Amino acid sequence: MxxxxxxxxxxxxxxxxxxxxxxxxxxxxxxxxxxxxxxxxxxxxxxxxxxxxxxxxxxxxxxxxxxxxxxxxxxxxxxxxxxxxxxxxxxxxxxxxxxxxxxxxTTEPIPTNLTILSNSSNIVVYGDTPWISLQFRTEEGGHDLTNAEFEIYNNSNLLPSYSYLVSELPDRYQITFLLDYLEIGDYNLTIIADKTGKENISYINSSVNYNLTFILADFIVDLDSIPVIYTNDLSKSVILNISYNYGPIETTVINAYLGSNKLSFASTEPGIFKLFLDSTNLNINETYNLKITITKPKF
CATH class of the missing domain: 2.60.40.10 (Immunoglobulins)
Structure with missing residues (x-):
């Protein structure tokens, strides 16, 4: 032989x-x-x-x-x-x-490549689920690398690991960004993939750049017709419906005034609020504005 x-x-x-x-x-x-x-x-x-x-x-x-x-x-x-x-x-x-x-x-570190395969829209609002799909392979031979570890930097600041989710799929990795933990603004991201070798086997990490813009979401507000009210009248109310593209908004801060009177409200079901109109100390035959201010982070 x-x-x-x-x-x-x-x-x-x-x-x-x-x-x-x-x-x-x-x-x-x-x-x-x-x-x-x-x-x-x-x-x-x-x-x-x-x-x-x-x-x-x-x-x-x-x-x-x-x-x-x-x-x-x-x-x-x-x-x-x-x-x-x-x-x-x-x-x-x-x-x-x-x-x-x-x-x-050889015991030399093995070069790798990290490439973007696909991604969702780069401009997102609260309620979106932005994601990016990546391929992590050896430079020579193109072997897929499993059990990789990822770090993501915004400019030079490390993103906390709880602000994104890494899923390993058969031929790629998918990173999903969790907007609950991100602030409004522009993100210039550097995604770094690394793999720990066995014994004396080591890999050279690879990175890609990715831009993401997180903008304020818009309220969708619907207000019922305001009924006729009389002076010192506490019996009337009006329904306020607050939602956005992904459904009703359950928790929010509402400040409502009729003239100088601050109004109270109650939530009847998700996204629906009953404002209780208070005409105490308002004068007959005068015109008053109903002013409603709605605030919520990331809106």
Whole structure:
């Protein structure tokens, strides 16, 4: 059995291909349909590589390609130099043979890329659910990186982690911004993705820039017709309906005046308020303004 290539150097996450040629040393005939096993010598101790750690391609002419998947081989192991032992066997004809090869894996940090795939509108109001979809991969080979960690900065200020939600999907990450925890204004965001490697494997973090503008939402106000009232009359009321694009507004601050009289109110159901008209001390045949001020953060 011969193995082409000799010593090889790869980065974690690479696919390392070895070409193996197998022939009968007595007849000189090429041998196909052989079974292989691979052992790896970690720190002086040989261990079998799981089948999932490599793929085998038989060219049916005595030539085989064995592809080693480094991120599965070295999962949780600290490796700089290691010896691989290749065994080939064909039942009833050949005994096991082996040939040692030195396999080196680099310990240099692995470059990565973070890219924006899609996003919601960059201009949002309270009630919106702004999001951004990102892809985090190795620069070489384009392998998706799982279990990444994210930090987001607005200019140079770190956003608190509770102001956004990171979801890991099969081929991307989605970050959803929680407007309850963000203030009105412009956000010049830098999103940084990082991944902690195993043992001596490390990654270079990547970042993208993203702009978001959080503007004030608009009240939608509907006021019933004001009934005829008389002086010193406390029996009349008017219904005030307050909502916005996403439904009724349940909690808000209302200040209402009829002339100089401050009016009281009661909430009858979400977004609907009954104002009690008070004409105490108002003069007959004079005109008075009904002034209603509604305030709520982010509106």
């Amino acid at each position: 011969t193995i082409t290539g000799g010593d090889k150097t790869f980065s974690y996450g690479d696919y390392a291909v070895y070409n193996i040629f197998l022939n009968d040393t007595f007849t000189g005939e090429n041998v196909s349909n052989s079974e292989f096993s691979i052992w790896a010598n970690f720190s002086g101790t040989s261990q079998p590589l799981d089948l999932i750690s490599y793929d085998l391609l038989d060219h049916n002419n005595g030539s085989y390609d064995i592809t080693l998947i480094t991120e599965l081989m070295f999962d949780g192991k600290q490796v700089e130099n290691l010896t691989l032992e290749f065994y080939a066997e064909k039942t009833g004809i050949y005994s096991q043979v082996n040939q040692n090869n030195t396999f080196k894996i």
